[in-house]
Amino acid sequence: MYSSEIILQTVISGLLMGCIYALVAVGLCLIWGLMEIVNFAHGEMLMLGMFTSFWMFTLYHIDPMLSLPLCLVILFLIGVGTYFIIIKKILKAPFLAQILATFGLGIFLRYLAQFLWTPDFRMIKNPALAGRISLGGIFIGVPELTASIITILSFLLLYWFINKTEIGTAILATSEDREAASLMGINSDKMFALGWGIGAACLGVAGALMSNFYYIFPEVGFPFALIAYVAVALGGFGSIPGSFVAGIIIGLVEFLGGLFIAPAFKYTFVFIIYLLVVFIRPQGLWGRY
Amino acid sequence: MGEKKNRWIWLAIGALLLLIYPFFLTLPFPRHLMIMIFLYASMGLAWNMIGGYAGQISLGHAVYFGAGAYTSTLMLMKLGVTPWIGMIVGGFISVGLAFIIGYPSFKLAGHYFAIATIAIGEIAQQWMLNWDWAGAAVGLTLPILPESFLNMEFHTSKVPYYYIAFGIFSLTILATYWVDRSKLGYYFKAIKGDLEGARSLGINVARYKFYALALSAFFTSICGSFYAQYVLFIDPDSVFPLMLSIIVCLVATLGGVGTVWGPVIGAFILIPISEFTRIQFGGGGKGTDLIIYGFLIMVISIYQPFGVIGLSKRFKKKESE
DSSP, rough: OOHHHHHHHHHHHHHHHHHHHHHHHHHHHHHHHSOOOOOOOOOOOOHHHHHHHHHHEEEEHHHHHHHHHHHHHHHHHHHHHHHIIIIIHHSOHHHHHHHHHHHHHHHHHHHHHHHOOSSBBOOOOSSSSSEOOOOTEEEEEEEHHHHHHHHHHHHHHHHHHHHHHHHHHHHHHHHOOHHHHHHTTTOOOHHHHHHHHHHHHHHHHHHHHHTTTOOOOOTTTHHHHHHHHHHHHOOTTTHHHHHHHHHHHHHHHHHHHHHHHHHHHHHHHHHHHHHHHHOTTOOOOHHHH | OEEEEHHHHHHHHHHHHHHHHHHHSSSSHHHHHHHHHHHHHHHHHHHIIIIIIIIOSSSHHHHHHHHHHHHHHHHHHHHOOOOHHHHHHHHHHHHHHHHHHHHHHHOOOOHHHHHHHHHHHHHHHHHHHOGGGGGGGOOOOOOOOOEEETTBBBBSSSSSHHHHHHHHHHHHHHHHHHHHHSSSHHHHHHHHHHHHHHTTTTHHHHHHHHHHHHHHHHHHHHHHHHHHHHHHHEEEHHHOHHHHHHHHHHHHHHTTTTTSSHHHHHHHHHHHHHHHHHHOOTTTTOOHHHHHHHHHHHHHHHHHHHHHHHHHHHHHHHHHH
């Protein structure tokens, strides 16, 4: 019924999309693992990353691949700012207030973007990366391929940073035991801010990469954020390799489910994975607890 | 004793004022505003049963609202059944949905439960957008029927809608009072306060969480059916959005969760702000009212995490010191 070419094509598309999901998820995963707060404005931060890239291109003709470092820095600052303005004040607040605070930020950013830039769908016209390559009847988009290569590099860099550098180890120690870490002279406040900065910076990278091949509009982020929540649950709290594998699995399930059953039900499949994971292995694939 | 007597007097005065309100404010807008306040207060109260008393943070209550709106509308359009019956049937369908949703998700705690409810809400919206028989993305326009109480359609005046909304609101208040005072309410609070403790005292936690969600779903669904009759047009974007679930949760949080009057206070503060900003800045799909909403949500959860009722309690404490 389905030729092997179509199935292979779907698997590859799923893998490429899965990389993007993984990159979006890892930022959330870091924050969640570090301080047990879920950033419900995650999708909107991704949207800001995409718009940064879009405006750099439209106003100053800087290609998304060149403005990528700038997106990274801007989102890093947004992350750190969010920590000091909002998160720091709700660390000891009731659970409901913690959820609503970041949700409020997300709604605020989304509709502010809609107010400033209208709800229109936009695209970057003729970016440097375009077109597709053909391998024995299988088509691979060049922007998507580049995005997944950069994603893999980012993951290696992040893994090295967290596990091998002194600051990374301090972040790990803070997520392990806040009190003990502060007794060792680690300033947990700084570590949290850094965690938010890095978590958001991942979105800057993801946003710049996606702006090459994806529509840009104020509501673009939410579906990605929803998938990121599932990916983090699947991969396990604070586990970087876990988020990567989880992102890939979700990409594959979404695309294969869309092919074999119906695209309209793709969220349903993703969500069924979520339920299965939280029931069967609540600590996630790589979770420590 | 004196304080209790006073409270009943205030309650009677409040009810009387609300009953005569439409006679003094005859323009459509003040009446519409009050109808919206009743609607959101009722939904906030309904949310409060599961989210406030039982402490399970649901961010997917739009599912029950949408189920109510679609059930009564489809029954009216396809079977010609009066919306009153549709409303009740919708309520029971929502209780069924609450069972299907609650059975797997009640094992989840905290963030995991909240995220599960968001995801279920998104799935429901996605399904409705693709369900051709139920109008899919186009939505359903209710048939214009002769004005009557039985048809629950009134075209010349908002006053009958006002009293129906007031009735729904009163019913939800009574139900909340009953929960607050009954054994059920104590079980809910026990589950919220200390899940393991409640379990060790022999409370069937899963069952009582389901009771809380079922009550909550039933009343939310009734609001949905009323909304459909009031606006006479529904589509998945207007009755299943995540934003609705968030606002309902916010109404309760702003006033104070786990109290009878918290959600009512929340609705009386929040809905006028939202309706006025919509009139001032609205139009053109700019969503300015939602910017203000988002901002308010942040400010409230940072500076007043226990709601307005928490504020008044703080003052009382200071007075007694």
